[in-house]
Amino acid sequence: MxxxxxxxxxxxxxxxxxxxxxxxxxxxxxxxxxxxxxxxxxxxxxxxVHGYKPAGTEQAPSTGIEPQILQGEFKTKGIYLGVVADAKANAVVHFNLLNDTSFQLLVTLTTDKHGFKGEYAGVIAPKSAFKIYSAQLADLQLWPKFLINILYYTTQNIEAPAPLSFSEKFKAKDFSGNKKNLPIMNQPGWLIRLDEADLVIDPQRLKESFFKTAEEKVVIDKPQREVDLHIEKLRDDYQFLKSAEIQRIQIAHFTKALDAAVVHQLPEIVFIHGTGNGILRHELHKVLSKHPKVQTFMDALKEKFGYGATRVVLK
Structure with a gap:
């Protein structure tokens, strides 16, 4: 096709x-x-329709000449997969190979879709990115296993690392963290490192760690007067979460904010939970009805929130 x-x-x-x-x-x-x-x-x-190109699909034409980089500036680490949503079709994500090294990379991607299938092969220049695969978010559980092989190349007098092989069957938990600003692409996405950074041991910090006390003071931040519990406000990866996991995250955030309001002796706090099917509202009200520090609770200002928020008055 x-x-x-x-x-x-x-x-x-x-x-x-x-x-x-x-x-x-x-x-x-x-x-x-x-x-x-x-x-x-x-x-x-x-x-x-020609003219539209998803993020990461453009690559500067190769001249066959490797840019000259001073040996002191030569970077040997920094190979990533950057996963970004399509700018126009949010249901689609693109996997981009990010080369933040000074090597040219000879890259192949094979998946185990219907046996084994070659998906991409090409040369990725230093300090550049290129789209190597696209997938439908709704089919995340059906994504094939990735096998990426990378060879390093340079004409300069620098020893190339051993070939890099990366094999992974991605799951929703791999995208559970917040999005980051991707290097080279300079846009938000999920970042997966393919080459491990060298471990650097700081002797002074190692020494200090032996003298740290077992207990550290816990600082509880003062919450906002209005706490929005909509999942898209709490997690960047909400598209990958199941309903039960979403509710668990929302209730945990609600509990944390309520406890913080009690610690900081706020007179009241508003939780914006939306209307939806009413399950989240019911769960919040069940907790509030038994909380020893809650004086009363009610629907918040209907002109502003409709029936999608609860105002909590604290003792």
């Missing part, structure tokens, strides 16, 4: 266009338009 996830296409027989967000099989694809609905369609019924 000539199409890839994230490609921008136009329907042949209808006045519709959108981004490819699913490869169903060799003949069928899923296309998502501005209404955010995915439509299954024959690949033969759409045509590629």
């Amino acid at each position: 000539k199409y890839k996830l994230g490609d921008f296409v136009r329907f042949v027989d209808e006045k519709m266009e959108g981004f490819i967000t699913r490869i169903i099989d060799d003949q069928m694809i899923g296309v998502t338009g501005e209404d955010e609905f995915e439509i299954p369609v024959l690949a033969s019924k759409v045509t590629l």
Whole structure:
């Protein structure tokens, strides 16, 4: 199939266009338009619209000449996978190989999809990034195992490290941390390091660690007067979380903020939980009804929050 996830296409027989967000099989694809609905369609019924390129797909043309880098400035570490959502089709993520070293990298990516399939092979220049794979977020549990092999190359008088081999079957927990600003690409995403940084032992810090006391003072930050419990405000990776995990995170954040409000002797605090199916609101009210430091609680200002927030008055 000539199409890839994230490609921008136009329907042949209808006045519709959108981004490819699913490869169903060799003949069928899923296309998502501005209404955010995915439509299954024959690949033969759409045509590629040129001009749109997802983040990370552009690579400077190779001149065949390696840029000269002074030996003192030569960087030997810094190879990552940067995972970013497509700028237009949020249901699609792109895996980018980030080369923050001074080596040219000869890179291959193979997956175990339907046996073994070569997905990418190419040369990635120093201090550059290139998209090597795309995937549908909803299919995370079905993503194939990745096998990345990397050879280092330079014309300079510097010894190249041994070839790097990385094999991983990604799971939702691999994207449980917050997004970071990706090197080279300078945009938010999940960063996975492929080459380990050299371990540097600081003798002074090691010595000091032997004399640290077992107990350290815990500092509890003062919470805001209004605490938003919507999961997209608490975690960057909420697309990968199941409903039970989302509720657990929301309740834990609620409990932490409530305890902090008690410690700082706030007179009241508002928790914004939304309306939804009412389960989260019910769980919060169950905790509040038994809390010894809660004087009373009620729906917060309806003109501002509707029925999606609870005001808590503390003793």
